[in-house]
Amino acid sequence: MAIELSTPGIGELGDVVATLRDWQREDVPLQLHPGDLGWFWRFGEDRTAAATRVWRREGQIVAIGLLDEPDWLRTAILPDAQRDEELAQRIVEDVSSILVDGKVYVETPMGALVQELLFKDGWNADAPWIPLRRDLSEPVPDPGMRVDVIGAEEAHERTSVQRASFDGSTFTDERWFAMSDGLPYADARCLVLRNKLGESVAAATVWSAGDGRPGYIEPLGVHRLHRGRGYGTAMVLACARALQELGSSSIYTCTPATNVGAVATYQAAGMQALDEIRAQYRDA
Incomplete structure (x- = not known):
């Protein structure tokens, strides 16, 4: 064969x-x-x-x-x-x-x-890299902050937080529209978390694979000017609730083992670290 x-x-x-x-x-x-x-x-x-x-x-x-x-x-x-x-x-x-x-x-x-x-x-x-997972069979706590599902009219907020969260990010409004037109986005949501002033301070995209299947965060970021205030943990909880509504059995993500701050943030939101995973490389 x-x-x-x-x-x-x-x-x-x-x-x-x-x-x-x-x-x-x-x-x-x-x-x-x-x-x-x-x-x-x-x-x-x-x-x-x-x-x-x-x-x-x-x-x-x-x-x-x-x-x-x-x-x-x-x-x-x-x-x-x-x-x-x-x-x-x-x-x-x-x-x-x-x-x-x-x-x-x-x-x-x-x-x-x-x-x-x-x-x-x-x-x-x-x-x-460290995978982190949370089972979604039980209720997920409310993040305690305003979280909006982003559509076309607010796309600029999602992209601006992404660029302010990751150095070198090239996520533009045009690329958001291309992503949202893609087939996988039918089972996805873009979320923006706001502080008490209504400012966009964190953002994420979550992807469902269908009812009863693991859902995925890719990516999640906190605006570099608003870190250290619990927004990351709240954003993870919001992601878990969104995937729960989409029927996901669990939520997971992966982060480099060296990014101890990210690992701690995910764990603070109830995600458990799994056994490390590694890619393989071949030198030139």
Whole structure:
């Protein structure tokens, strides 16, 4: 059963998004989420399609990759095929043709066979990231602050907080509209938290994968002029409540292990740190 690698056309992205949704389960290691594709969609559907890779066996999608950067490939694998030797070997063989020359990175689900084959092929473990998760089967406390769901008229507030939260951010109003037009955004919400003066001080986007499936925060930021006042914790609670309303079974996110402040913020909002995850890299 030959496995074929392809770059999907724009018309095929719907199948990719639907497949990613189906693969999100509580009993499966964290992997590429439809929200990752949705956040990338801010660059437009043409660029999103060009950055996507699909592995198929007899027409069935068995693995999906997203080139977050030319040197960084993030993947998801059919849950029942994560120890499939033929598929793992094919992904390892294809990595070199997908990524640019030089130092490159690959993210695969922890415990997938492809990781073992990459190590055998000379790849190394990258710096650790910490996943954090909160079950949404129980009520989530009110954040105690005003939080608005952002639509087209308030898009400029969402983008301005993003740029004020992350150095080098290029999230413009135009990119918000491109993202919100994307297929994954049908199951997403953009949120803005306001202080007592009504100022936008924190923002986030949450992505549902459907009823009973894990939901995802990507990204969340607090305005650099308003940090240290509990807005981050309140924003996380607001995200959890939004995903609960969308039917998500849990909420999760990932942050570098070195970002101890972010880890503490998520934990203060009731999220629990899980075992660290690591991408793999190959030197030039």
